[in-house]
Amino acid sequence: MIRTLIIEDETAIIKEIKWFLSQETDIEVVGCASRLPIALDMITSLRPDLVLMDIQLPDGNAFDILNQLEDIDFQLIFLTAFNNFAIKAIKYGALDYLLKPMDEDELKLALEKVRRNIAAKDISQDTQVKIALKSHLLPETPDSHLVLHTMEFIQILQLKEIIYCKSEGSYTTFFLTNDRKLMISKPLKFYDELLPEQFFLRPHQSFLVNFAFIDKYLKSGSILLKNQMEIPVSIRRKEYVLQRLIKLN
Template sequence: MKVLIVEDKAYIRQGLINLLQLIDFEVDIIGECESVKEAVIVTKACKPELVFLDINLTDGNAFDFLEQTEQLDFKIIFITAYEEYALKALKIGAVDYLLKPVDINDLEVALQKVVNTPLSEHKQHINTVKKVWKEEDSNLILSLHDSFQVVDLNELIYCESDKGYTTFYCLENKKYMVSKTLKEFEERLTNATFIRPHQSFMVNLKFIDKYDKSGVIYLKNGKKIPVSSRKKENFLRAFLNWNKC
């Protein structure tokens, strides 16, 4: 079986390759990718039969990839960290997924299930996952002091973290503060259109007006966001890819 691994962390890709070599299952690993852009190119060129697909990628998420390859025939085993919102979609869709770090027994079970599921049935499961994901992916529910606030991610401009609290800044000068760190929201927001250019900030790519090469993001509302040297490369990759869309 021709296999493509789409995962943004090199050590996880290598770990998965090592596990595949240990089990009694014949695979031909045709490539490794860390971004949606790379994965789409390789998939169209090499036509894998099975894709191990990470939820979060450097320039988007698994569902961006699926939308751009929906005409191709291949099966999928998702790879994900423990994220309630992602797992809900996967479970409802009845598709196979592996939690990080990948366990060899779980891998064998997932592979066997994929092999035994007809492609047409598998694609129906994937379509269910995409539908559930889209229904849940546009909103974020924040637990405030006295209520639960629904935030439309299309209206969320940026988030700022300070001393264990995170403030969400939205259109129409709305803002909400929660007693959680930004880290607790990072993977959820990365699945949308957000990037973390600095330890204290996450920014919606849609609201960036320009990036100054000195290391400053200018948002459309006039706010300036610093880009740390450690996160500069990842930010630029996401920013430039976003503006190519």
Template sequence: MLHIKTVIIEDEPAIRKELEWLVSQEKTLKLEAIATSVANALQIIKNTKPDLVLMDIQLADGTAFDILSQLEEPDFHIIFITAFNHFAIKAIKYGALDYLLKPIDNEEFSLAIQKLNKIEQSDYRHQINVLKEYGSTKSVDMNSNICITSLDCLQMIRLNEIVYLSGDGSYTQIHLENNKKVTASKPLKYYEELLPDDYFIRTHQSYIVNKNFIDKYMRIGVLVMKDLSEIPVATRRKDFILEQLSPLK
């Protein structure tokens, strides 16, 4: 059996011990080394050439982003470990990368490991590049990329290509320019929290629109987009939408 060479980067002794135990319970994983700092992690990654790194986001001497910024072409999978930091989680979601919240749930850990075999290495490099881009700027503009987890692949999309999003239960239809469409395996609320609210607004429980693609607001409670799509505006959100689109009043 081929083993996945695994490195742990964690400076909290209790969490480190828990991760060691979780790795020992997965037959496909083989623990190669443990790092407790940014400097130590860089050296260990260079020496061990791991397949998987379990990486704490916040370390005593820096962050996971400091480690990634010093690696030109990371060729290993990453599962981030965090006690929850809004910015860090948002950056990770932009790259559609996996993360686990402390304390770590055994079942969630196993599910994260199972996902590894479904990700192509080339796709993973794209994910890391998105994370490094967003993690280094701490801001996002409409030229930024987002990695969409669709039903059968990972797809890179630029934010300024998105016309609107529509919710379909636990899935989201992402409608792009030129009548292209991507089905994402995440609910609409996931994207509401992720997309920059300077550009994207929720008009209805089932719709989020890109303000740059709005053509006009109809008094009957409908937004007409530049691709001629008609998006409903919920009655309770009418005043908010008009405020956001004050030039269109």
């Protein structure tokens, strides 16, 4: 059984989560908490396998709890009603996040990730959460980190290692420095919202480019990267791309 703790202050959301989890035969809800001290005590005493944690609580936020834990040895899924800016910090390291109001299919997908991680016994949630905490507390820079999840491993990158990203249907391929590339099972739109706009440009629906690797804009309607890769610029994005490039001055 996956022993699960719910940290949430909205009664209706708690009832909804409990009902969803009751449909899963391998999930056991061992407790619920709505305040920081109680949540911290329950995590320490109950030692759950999984924590579903709301970001904003009446007396603080999830990061206040996590900062007080010596070891984060449980799977962690955030619950949030926040907009993209708040979600961005979470996506850097959390196993998953669920937007409120809850979607049962999204919860099921998140639980599948939990099951795989518990079975594999080789993913350090502590490392992931520390990266999430860092990105939550510090301003984004080219040295900021991004955590990419694959079925086999977790890849930790600095933003400055990403040359460009290319859409492959519901997958995204990351083209990295030192001739590396990595395919992730998330659409490009996910990373367009995640990666900081001051460092990345979306010139085409299929491409996301790191400004640091742009060499020149070709008047034929494309961007030439420093590695001589040519990235197309869609007609409807041309003016936007030119304005972004001009502002680099």
